[in-house]
Amino acid sequence: MAENVSPLNNVDKSLVEAPTELFPENSEPDLEIEIELESDPEPEIQVLTANFEDNLSEFLDDAENQRIASTVVQNYTDDRSSREDWEDTYTKGLDLLGLRYENRTEPFAGSSGVIHPLLNEAVTQFQAGAYKELLPTNGPVKTKIIGMVTPELEQQAERVKEFMNYQIMYNMEEYEPEFDQLLYYLGNAGSAFKKVYEDSQLSRPVSKFVPAEDLVVPYYATDLQNAERVTHVIKMSKNEIRKLQVSGFYADVELGSPAIDLTNEIKDKYDDLEGIKPTYGETEQELTLLECHCYLDLEDFPDTDQSGTPTGIKLPYIVTVCMDNKEILSIRRNFMPDDPLKTKIQYFVHYKFSPGVGFYGFGLIHLLGNLSRTATSTLRQLIDAGTLSNLPAGFKSRGLRIADDDSPLQPGEFRDVDTPAGTLRDALMPLPYK
DSSP states (O other): OOOOOOOOHHHHHHHHOOOGGOOOTTTOOOOOOOOOOOOOOOOOOOOOOOTTTGGGGSSSHHHHHHHHHHHHHHHHHHHHHHHHHHHHHHHGGGGGGSSSSOBOOOOSBOOOOOTTHHHHHHHHHHHHHHHHHSTTOOSSSSOOOOOSSSHHHHHHHHHHHHHHHIIIIOOOOTTTHHHHHHHHHHHHHHHEEEEEEEETTTEEEEEEEEGGGGOOOOOOOOSSSSSSOOEEEEEEEEEHHHHHHHTTOOOOOOOOOOOOOOOOHHHHHHHHHHOOOOOHHHTEEEEEEEEEEEOOSSSSSBBOOTTTBOOOOOOOEEEEEEEETEEEEEEEOOTTEEEEOOOOOEEEEESSSOOOOSSSSHHHHHHHHHHHHHHHHHHHHHHHHHHHHHSSOOOOOOOOOTTTTOOOOOOOOOOOOOOOOOOOHHEEEOOOOO
């Protein structure tokens, strides 16, 4: 059996009876003991690097995001104030469409409130004619070969035409109805817009109609390409915004409650013409987003030259701000990653009915508005004259008694009259209506 030896005894024995051949005479073993003290590890510094397509608002501090949001909201307010006269003219012109009958009490109760259909007829005729020309049954896309025509190029052009027509007429479900609506707005206001972009959720191109009142540019802008900023006002439900937040497209910030826009007279006029009004619950579910296509010089993501030195040049970005709580939802670059000139990508297409003297075009409201008002006034005068001729009014002498004088005379009715003296003609005097 093996003898049980204590580990402590082994240690003591090895220290006392060490072999002499391991150490020379008159020498002591060199024992070096190194003691390493554990120290706290240095914290790892995480360097956040943003990809080209990332939401840059998540890489900026709160102060910078707040500064950009305030600038976007202030610029939008100033730009909208500069076109107040345009909005007022367009709002008043919508009354000339004659979609609602006006109950008037002046110049007398029951006077005509009819509106001449001149303007509405002109807008409808333009819409029908333009729709037939711009959206034929076989599709709006046509191809043209530039240069030498070969059978291979002709076949390729035919394939491109068939594919694009299929995509527009069948795959892009919103294209046809929104284009039809665009033509009606275009004839009225003189300007209408389309927003064409690639929708990541639908995985296909999208062509959305944008009315002129929802696209705001600075006072000095002459066209979309040269505008310093273009602000698209978007109405979106909380649920749709939440979907984009969960997918990572928008930053996950608190949405808050929607604010009531008391200055949107055009939207109020649309509701009045349609005969609808929002309920309290519906107004709580819709938020207002400002999607501003602008130029920014971000300190954390500056434009640099070949040596890496910041140039101070502002680059094109798309900044989305929630108007209700002034919070930034996204900041994204608006140029191609391989573009050395960093040219702004244009998402909007401007349609003009008639070129105006500035950014917005002239519509039939501007061209036929005065004529429509004159025709409406003349038509009302003719109807009121006929009404007064059929139901004349006048004066009667105080002593004249007429039976049932509160009820009007019916056609073919003769009513008894008590004349105190003289003839009936001398007791009645009808008003001289023409």
